[in-house]
Amino acid sequence: MRNVKGPFKKYKSYPTVDILGRTWPDKVIKQAPTWCSVDLRDGNQALSAPMGILEKMEMFDLLVAIGFKEIEVGFPSAASTEYDFVRKLIEEERIPVDVTIQVITQARENLIRSTFESLKGSRRAIVHLYNSTSAIQRQVVFGKTKKDIIKIATDAAKIMSVLKKESGNSGIRFQYSPESFHATELGFALDICHAVMDVWKPTRSDKVILNLPATVEMGTPNIYADRIEWFRRHVRNRETVILSVHTHNDRSTGVAAAEFAVMAGAERVEGSLFGNGERTGNMDIVTMALNMFSQGVDPRLDFSDINHIRDVYSRCTGMEVHPRHPYAGELVFTAFSGSHQDAINKGLKAMEGSRSPHWNVPYLPIDPKDIGRSYESIIRINSQSGKGGVAYILENDWGIRIPKEMQRDFAKVVQSRTEKTGKELSSVDIRDCFDEEYLEGTGPYVLSPCVIHTGDGGKDDTTVSTVIRNDQTETRIEAKGNGPVDAFVNGIREGLGISLDVVMYEEHARSKGAGADAIAYIGIKEGSGPISFGAGVDANISQASLKAVISALNRGHAWRK
Numbered sequence: 001m002r003n004v005k006g007p008f009k010k011y012k013s014y015p016t017v018d019i020l021g022r023t024w025p026d027k028v029i030k031q032a033p034t035w036c037s038v039d040l041r042d043g044n045q046a047l048s049a050p051m052g053i054l055e056k057m058e059m060f061d062l063l064v065a066i067g068f069k070e071i072e073v074g075f076p077s078a079a080s081t082e083y084d085f086v087r088k089l090i091e092e093e094r095i096p097v098d099v100t101i102q103v104i105t106q107a108r109e110n111l112i113r114s115t116f117e118s119l120k121g122s123r124r125a126i127v128h129l130y131n132s133t134s135a136i137q138r139q140v141v142f143g144k145t146k147k148d149i150i151k152i153a154t155d156a157a158k159i160m161s162v163l164k165k166e167s168g169n170s171g172i173r174f175q176y177s178p179e180s181f182h183a184t185e186l187g188f189a190l191d192i193c194h195a196v197m198d199v200w201k202p203t204r205s206d207k208v209i210l211n212l213p214a215t216v217e218m219g220t221p222n223i224y225a226d227r228i229e230w231f232r233r234h235v236r237n238r239e240t241v242i243l244s245v246h247t248h249n250d251r252s253t254g255v256a257a258a259e260f261a262v263m264a265g266a267e268r269v270e271g272s273l274f275g276n277g278e279r280t281g282n283m284d285i286v287t288m289a290l291n292m293f294s295q296g297v298d299p300r301l302d303f304s305d306i307n308h309i310r311d312v313y314s315r316c317t318g319m320e321v322h323p324r325h326p327y328a329g330e331l332v333f334t335a336f337s338g339s340h341q342d343a344i345n346k347g348l349k350a351m352e353g354s355r356s357p358h359w360n361v362p363y364l365p366i367d368p369k370d371i372g373r374s375y376e377s378i379i380r381i382n383s384q385s386g387k388g389g390v391a392y393i394l395e396n397d398w399g400i401r402i403p404k405e406m407q408r409d410f411a412k413v414v415q416s417r418t419e420k421t422g423k424e425l426s427s428v429d430i431r432d433c434f435d436e437e438y439l440e441g442t443g444p445y446v447l448s449p450c451v452i453h454t455g456d457g458g459k460d461d462t463t464v465s466t467v468i469r470n471d472q473t474e475t476r477i478e479a480k481g482n483g484p485v486d487a488f489v490n491g492i493r494e495g496l497g498i499s500l501d502v503v504m505y506e507e508h509a510r511s512k513g514a515g516a517d518a519i520a521y522i523g524i525k526e527g528s529g530p531i532s533f534g535a536g537v538d539a540n541i542s543q544a545s546l547k548a549v550i551s552a553l554n555r556g557h558a559w560r561k
């Protein structure tokens with residue numbers, strides 16, 4: 001049998017790093033890195049319709065509100081919108097004092113000059129220089145030697161030093177990225193970074209940012225971490241360097257690569273909201289930050305209103321957030337399977353009664369409330385749902401605490417409804433389903449107003465007088481018993497000749513839904529038949545209990561037909 005489905009031999013494995021005694025696998029992330037958002041540059045340049053100035057401004061304000069202190073705002077030498085946006089930010093004093101904007105430039109003199117011009121009057125800024133360093137880019141794209149590539153970087157670095165001096169702005173800092181670091185020989189990446197450092201001469205108080213991008217993710221995240229640990233160990237004058245990482249998501253492990261890189265010593269992380277960016281996107285900062293949050297580490301970014309962030313993001317970029325996106329996706333706090341619903345229901349209940357300060361609910365890695373999402377949307381009901389989820393919605397949304405014995409009965413009702421319609425049921429649909437099934441029965445037995453007399457608490461102290469209609473027949477009930485239900489059931493046995501036993505009864509006051517009233521649930525058995533459940537609602541609990549008996553009687557009758 002031929003099991004080769006494609007020409008996989010065309011591809012080779014990504015090289016590993018020869019590193020002895022790697023330390024990163026034992027590290028735990030205990031504090032947030034410095035975050036730098038690249039939404040307005042890397043994210044924006046990957047949009048089919050890039051943001052205009054208005055959208056860029058809305059996005060910038062959002063990023064500031066989330067708490068980013070470093071924001072790459074664009075490529076000012078590449079397009080007039082980009083240039084104008086930087087000018088607008090500076091001239092209209094839109095940049096908060098604790099926020100530093102970053103602008104990117106290729107290593108070409110005219111572009112560097114216009115980048116510096118765009119920054120006139122800025123209090124602080126990072127100028128981000130990059131050139132591509134990988135073997136494939138050197139040989140095939142540029143046709144240049146390693147020496148030529150280093151010269152491109154150092155010539156540009158020299159111009160930047162001169163322009164910074166001329167600007168007299170000591171708030172300007174420098175960042176260098178050996179673009180395509182992921183496919184650059186580690187030794188060469190180090191050499192070119194050292195060459196740039198030799199020009200810029202960073203100090204402890206004026207550090208250089210060395211940003212090592214996985215421009216295209218090509219290997220497992222552990223290899224990226226090895227590369228970062230290797231670089232950290234070998235870089236000269238480490239105390240003058242801020243080690244930054246910038247991962248993309250081509251293998252869907254951009255977040256993992258950045259997390260491992262932080263464990264390997266990276267102090268700064270570049271990425272974008274919801275992973276927007278070239279091809280499969282940049283590293284998703286929302287996920288990485290909330291992953292940290294879920295481990296009890298302050299991410300120093302505020303995602304407490306994730307729905308708002310998602311809305312602004314979608315409006316500005318025209319991109320949707322995937323329904324299964326971690327934390328922000330529409331479906332991620334929704335359980336469809338019955339066993340999940342049941343476990344969530346029990347977990348939430350246990351949390352309410354628990355004194356532990358720590359969140360621990362099955363299937364919910366964080367409390368949805370912490371990011372502005374609500375419990376209401378946690379459980380949605382479809383044909384795969386079980387009794388736990390249905391019971392949770394009834395209790396949580398409508399104050400109907402359906403007894404355990406009755407939950408399976410109602411879940412079957414809901415399931416047959418969802419199977420019939422093929423649709424998911426909303427909370428209101430479930431409530432309607434409950435009402436139609438138990439409270440709004442249309443017969444055959446119809447209860448007339450009842451008079452209930454309760455005596456002194458002795459044996460058979462309660463009398464129930466009423467009339468039950470069944471088609472054209474009216475049966476007068478006048479019976480005694482231990483409480484209203486017992487008296488009424490005695491009356492039914494005598495008057496209607498039905499042999500009836502009560503096997504379950506519960507009642508409670510309702511605080512949610514339509515005003516304050518009482519609800520009674522009952523399970524009855526006729527002879528050796530199955531249990532028939534019913535429910536009744538009334539302002540008076542005794543009346544509610546009699547309605548519940550009639551409801552159960554009618555449901556039993558409907559089955560037997």
Ligand code: KIV
Nearest residue numbers: 130177179180213215
């Ligand atoms: O992905 C990349 O390599 C980049 C650099 C310009 C930092 O975006």
Ligand code: ZN
Nearest residue numbers: 042213215246
């Ligand atoms: Zn990038």
